[in-house]
Amino acid sequence: MSQVASNLKLNERRLTTPFDIHATLTDILRFGGDERKPGKVTSRAISLFDEVRLAVNYCILQYHPDTVLLLVIAIYVCNVVAIDVLLSLLFCVWFSLRFWGEVIA
DSSP: OOHHHHHHHHGGGSOOOHHHHHHHHHHHHTOOOSOOOOOOTTSSOOOTTSOOOOOGGGOGGGSOHHHHHHHHHHHHHHHHHHHHHHHHHHHHHHHHHHHHHHHHO
């Protein structure tokens, strides 16, 4: 298996960011072959073609437990709001289609 393929498999379940996706897309444009090295943990973005390693300063576990709890609650609330907005939008679409179907018929 090529080094790129093995790195992609290795990175499959690792924590990545949109910056890493950007670095990967940039790497596709400038692809230089199969010779790869581990990504620098000091870099903001690491191509997924390289081995992604988590820098300690980006690890959420280093923060106070209250901060982590607040982050989890914030993510949960955002997801609930997003689902509520999506359901409202779907209801509006359904209602509009039903209304205009009766008007046309």
